Amino acid sequence: MIDISVLIVNYNTAELVKKCVESVSKQRDVNFEVIVIDNNSCDDSIPILQKFTPHITLILNHDNQGFGRANNQAFKLCQGRYIFMLNPDAVCLTDYDLYHVVKFMDEHLQYGLVGTRIVNGDHHVEQTTFLHYPRQKQVSIDFSTLPGELATVLGASMVVRREVFEETSGFDEEFFLYGEETDLCLRIRKAGYMIGYCQTVTVQHVGSASEKGNPREEVLRKKKAGKLLFYRKHYPHTDVIKIVKQDLRHAQFHLLRLSFIKLFFGLNQKQEGKYKQHVVARDLAKSFLSFASKA
Numbered sequence: 001m002i003d004i005s006v007l008i009v010n011y012n013t014a015e016l017v018k019k020c021v022e023s024v025s026k027q028r029d030v031n032f033e034v035i036v037i038d039n040n041s042c043d044d045s046i047p048i049l050q051k052f053t054p055h056i057t058l059i060l061n062h063d064n065q066g067f068g069r070a071n072n073q074a075f076k077l078c079q080g081r082y083i084f085m086l087n088p089d090a091v092c093l094t095d096y097d098l099y100h101v102v103k104f105m106d107e108h109l110q111y112g113l114v115g116t117r118i119v120n121g122d123h124h125v126e127q128t129t130f131l132h133y134p135r136q137k138q139v140s141i142d143f144s145t146l147p148g149e150l151a152t153v154l155g156a157s158m159v160v161r162r163e164v165f166e167e168t169s170g171f172d173e174e175f176f177l178y179g180e181e182t183d184l185c186l187r188i189r190k191a192g193y194m195i196g197y198c199q200t201v202t203v204q205h206v207g208s209a210s211e212k213g214n215p216r217e218e219v220l221r222k223k224k225a226g227k228l229l230f231y232r233k234h235y236p237h238t239d240v241i242k243i244v245k246q247d248l249r250h251a252q253f254h255l256l257r258l259s260f261i262k263l264f265f266g267l268n269q270k271q272e273g274k275y276k277q278h279v280v281a282r283d284l285a286k287s288f289l290s291f292a293s294k295a
Helices: 014-025 044-050 067-075 098-109 162-167 180-190 215-232 236-263 269-294
Strands: 004-010 032-038 057-060 084-086 090-092 111-119 157-161 195-207
Touching: 004 014, 004 067, 004 098, 014 032, 014 044, 014 090, 014 157, 032 044, 044 057, 044 157, 057 067, 067 180, 084 162, 098 111, 098 157, 098 195, 111 180, 157 162, 157 180, 157 195, 180 195, 180 215, 215 236, 215 269, 236 269
Parallel strands: 004 032, 004 084, 032 057, 111 195
Antiparallel strands: 084 157, 090 195, 111 157
């Protein structure tokens, strides 16, 4: 019996995913399998990953399926009791991390999904657990009746029970890259399970490696689009409209302020970046409100 299946979704992180798979391959005292899904990388990822076969199952997509859809794709092939979703820019720091993950899940039956401890490249601990959902305090829903205290965990390193993933139908594939783990955690809690935190396992995470080289405003657009989708799915429509209108006013105010500075003094590099970010926020808010008014 396979105790745990490690699912790694890769996109253009050749050298990092190599280190990731190597760290997983060294795991001891646990029955595991590794499934890597490559989302049509254009770097050296594929030849690097092919060197690990047949010790891993390698799925090569012909286009970028996104994080959630690719994990759902791998889940259909995996056999583990637990599913460990690990980012390609993360590595296991010891040879017994999977053993400790399985032990933790076996001993804490109340948790449907858990996040692990994560450190960055400088070994500083990252925030991986969150008590509230995005803008939760601005909506009229009472989340206090849901099981457990944790709302969600960082998606770079998280473990879910096979039966819980099946019961909740896995990731919502409408999310492309950002927000899908928050949505999954909320649906798992609504299904009656708690979200947990496993302190006995620490992974090292670079962060945003697949977005390296992409314009900052493009990354911001994806993140904000993910949040808007989350709001639309889980919050009352009137609350969402209030939030988006607030975002629009905020963006317009700062664009006006920065336009004044640009006219008389010019913008430095940091201000130019802020200006582009506020343009993205303004445009997304306007588009959302326009769509909502026609719905």
